[in-house]
Amino acid sequence: MDDAASSPFEIRDYLRLNMMPHFMCPGCGHGIALRALLWAVHELKLDKNKLAVVSGIGCSGRVGAYVDANTFHTTHGRPLAFATGLKLARPDLTVVVVSGDGDCLAIGGNHLIHACRRNLDLTCLMLNNEVYGMTGGQVSPTTALHRLTTTTPDGNVEPAFDACALAEAAGASFVGREVTRQAPALKNVIKAAVAHEGFAFVEAISDCTEIYGRKNDLGESPEMMLSQKAKMRPESFADVADRQYKPNRLRTGVLAKHDRPEYGRLCRERAARGRPEKRR
Amino acid sequence: MSAAPPSLQGNRACALAAIAAGCRFFAGYPITPSSEIAEAMSRELPRVGGVFIQMEDEMGSLAAVIGASFGGAKAMTATSGPGFSLMQEHLGYAAMAEVPCVIIDVMRGGPSTGMPTRPSQGDLMQARWGTHGDHPVVALAPASAQEIYSETIRAFNLAERLRTPVVVLFDEVVAHLIESVTLPAPKTIVVAERKWAKGDERDFHPFAETDDLVPPMARPGEGLRVHATGLTHTADGFPTQQPGPAGRAVRRLIDKIERHRDEIERFETLRTEDAEFLIVAVGIVARAARRAVADLRADGIKAGLLRPITLWPFPERATREAASRARRVLVAEMNAGQLALEVERLAAAPGKIARLNRIDGEPIAPGDIAAKIRELAANG
Secondary structure, eight states: OOTTOSSOOOGGGGBOGGGOSOOOOTTOTHHHHHHHHHHHHHHTTOOGGGEEEEEOSSHHHHHGGGBSSEEEEOOTTOHHHHHHHHHHHOTTSEEEEEEEHIIIIIITHHHHHHHHHHTOSOEEEEEEOSEETTTTSEEOTTOOTTOOBTTBTTOOOSOOOOHHHHHHHHTOSEEEEEETTSHHHHHHHHHHHHHSSSOEEEEEEOOOIIIIIHHTTOOSHHHHHHTHHHHSSOGGGTTTOSSOOOTTOOOOEEEEEOOOOOHHHHHHHHHHHOSOSSOO | OOSOOOEEEHHHHHHHHHHHTTEEEEEEOOOTTTHHHHHHHHHHGGGGTOEEEEOSSHHHHHHHHHHHHHTTOEEEEEEEHHHHHHHHHHHHHHHHHTOOEEEEEEEEEOSTTOEEEEEOOTTHHHHHHSSSSSOOOEEEOOOSHHHHHHHHHHHHHHHHHHTOEEEEEEEHHHHHOEEEOOOOOGGGOOOOOOOBOOSOGGGOOTTOOOTTSOOOBOOTTSSOOOEEESSOBOTTSOBOOOHHHHHHHHHHHHHHHHHTHHHHOOEEEESOTTOSEEEEOOHHHHHHHHHHHHHHHHTTOOEEEEEESEEESOOHHHHHHHHHHOSEEEEEESSSSSHHHHHHHHSSOGGGEEEEEOOSSOOOOHHHHHHHHHHHHHTO
């Protein structure tokens, strides 16, 4: 138990109970990720009135509405851009983006890399379930090779993104990954990410049991969770990456933490100093 | 105060007006011929405690603007046709989630990348119908640097008052014209503020059907923790697909703008009371038409001009009245015929509508309009 928590975590304190029952499928990992997020919020003693959750489209996008905070369900792939405006206009708010693998890496890939580069004080929690669940199970940028989806009936031939490597390469000053199987560990990574001043990217390895799991005979929720570290990894890059590849071992925990100036602070300091002497 | 008014480029007048209207956030992406607006905002906004950010694309730009507006800031972006196409997604979102924001579209030749440095009026219909679904839109079409100044302020006021995106459209000629602009004393500028929600969370329905159809907005951080979404939603802000609430939600958005039509509508008439030949035009074409009216009148031809300043919602009654009195109506525009569709729809006798169009990147000259009217007059 973390010593920061003064009272026990009670998830109902952070949920909109009038929104229950939620609409996620049985066995879906997103609920565990949501729990981990709220648990982190609790331990950080954040004021719900000062918390903003910005989400995109897809199963991950619907998670935000259950949080008893200022919640903005935006457009597909663009929650980071909405959050950028919100945070710049309101530096007093803690802004957490909840996105998915399709939302964040496909349609929103450009916003992701630029958010990483800028290093504005946002947390991006990307729920990676390897599939477009909301639309019925199409291939996503993190679908592992050979997997069956409704748009890869013969098996996926596209390599998957390593989202954390991408985020770090693009400049994210905090990068972490955890699996929903280990909710306390996921909570700790999210907590460190939210507390970090700068852009923090967290990938939560989640499971889509109903659509993706069923289609690929991955078993029920317990079986899928047990294989999270082994099966869900960008294995297609194993041969080309110039770093040591460890089979069946997805790197988790805090993967990167860099001390870089925070964008919002830089903007405000720059404005306060006025224009440089030499111009025109 | 007898000093001559400053000479301002249209785009710069737009930026100064935005700041005078209280704009404190700008997100944009470089695009000709609107870039001077972003450049001016990057210089001016930090001086007044505002934030400028150059985003990675136009989708991100309008998204950031909406995000800032969610946070309570008056916010704006500026773009041109290709960027405006990319912004349609968020124009629809802002209409649906009822987020005040201002979108400047400096029109250039299209379609596609078209003619980046040449003027056009090709986006008139895109402003109205560019995004999917039935949604209201407010679009203003100033014709001079002076009017860009006043209409940009009005755009912010309408956006804030009505919780709606407002588009300001002007062509490249007006954007780049440098002409004298009388800047009003700051104290005389009327600046509208958003209707903010206060009170008990239990009683608060962020998308309730209020008397004026504009629900007050909750400012994050003050205790009203609300949900906003682009999904069709109930008065509580949560998604619904039930026919009753869903229909009412979309209907209210449409009715909201209709209900405030008198406040939104603005147009100018020039000698329309006895005009046998009515010209309908906006932007720089309307300025050419003004000259054409004077020349034609000097020759004894009774010409008049109707110039919508509010493009959407279109000044329907004024158009109907002026068109019904005229023998012929000439719609002059720098596109292949967009305004004409609206005028034809409204005129009792569509047969009396004639068109004058240019799509080659050149503005329509006064002589072009006068010649066309003379031709119409000669043919009875």
